[in-house]
């Protein structure tokens with residue numbers, strides 16, 4: 001079955017909505033744009049589609065190989081699409097959580113978080129090194145279950161398109177029932193924020209229910225406005241550096257590691273990990289913030 | 299191939315429009331903003347003293363715990379770093395911070411007058 005690529009079809013809408021958001025940002029004074037940051041995000045998006053196209057054949061071949069060993073025969077029917085969409089979103093949650101908790105995956109995903117802005121161009125700031133980091137492994141179980149690769153890639157495309165519109169400060173909160181079930185601008189602002197309260201929260205793609213189920217949900221608060229980016233903001237707007245900086249960091253740390261356990265921690269520990277607990281992980285940052293807040297209140 | 303060329307043209311268009319719409323200025327830094335930027339970005343940091351750079355592009359802040367917060371200009375905002383006082387040195391042009399990062403070895407904040415607390419530290 002030949003299915004269209006939802007991302008390619010959506011590109012004109014992406015452009016139109018970015019234009020609209022820029023105008024709203026100017027007229028309403030909410031949200032932020034910087035032309036260099038926006039340009040860098042868009043270039044990273046283009047680079048990501050090129051990198052994706054270069055490795056698409058290999059990923060397809062691997063997917064088909066796994067599909068050949070499938071457990072069930074799943075037809076191209078509406079219920080299969082619906083199930084595939086939900087399970088693909090669960091796979092995305094697992095991928096995304098790992099992408100924030102394992103430095104090897106983070107080195108690829110950090111690109112998406114490397115801007116201190118949060119607007120629709122940030123949505124397009126996507127990785128160049130997803131294949132190298134092996135992020136495709138998270139989808140393989142779907143093929144093993146028996147979902148046809150064309151169906152999975154179609155659902156994955158829809159998932160990515162859905163995540164575009166939530167990268168905005170122009171929308172405050174959606175209706176309550178929607179905020180309860182779906183990922184929204186408010187939930188995803190939390191995900192992009194470096195406020196200690198918000199670090200490593202709201203990994204959802206389309207359905208926020210995964211975060212509620214697995215204990216990683218944090219609501220946005222009006223008394224703790226999100227500050228976007230990464231703990232150690234990049235000192236340059238250069239998109240090339242955004243694409244590779246964490247890999248450079250990993251390589252340097254790996255060469256300097258003094259024991260196998262340190263090497264393991266540097267590669268696969270949480271981002272910011274250092275031997276003897278000296279590092280800056282989201283846990284230590286949150287603990288330091290909590291201690292400082294309690295001290296101030298006392 | 300065509301889709302990439304069209305995408306590239308759209309990128310130039312959108313980036314140019316952002317420039318035309320005026321998204322290219324950085325608001326000046328005042329003490330209140332410097333405090334909120336530093337305390338908001340550096341977990342647990344509480345500023346005791348705030349010294350703005352002469353061109354209001356950045357700031358150096360002394361924390362109540364004796365550490366230093368640094369705000370450096372980037373795009374329309376700032377990046378924040380926390381350092382020990384020993385990473386700062388003074389020259390006639392201002393304060394120099396040794397950061398030893400790949401894309402940020404050192405940074406200079408222009409200051410006409412050396413803050414007293416830096417005198418005591420250096």
Ligand SMILES: [Zn+2]
Pocket residue numbers: 096100109112113191
């Ligand atoms: Zn993320």
Ligand SMILES: [Zn+2]
Pocket residue numbers: 112123167188192
């Ligand atoms: Zn995002």
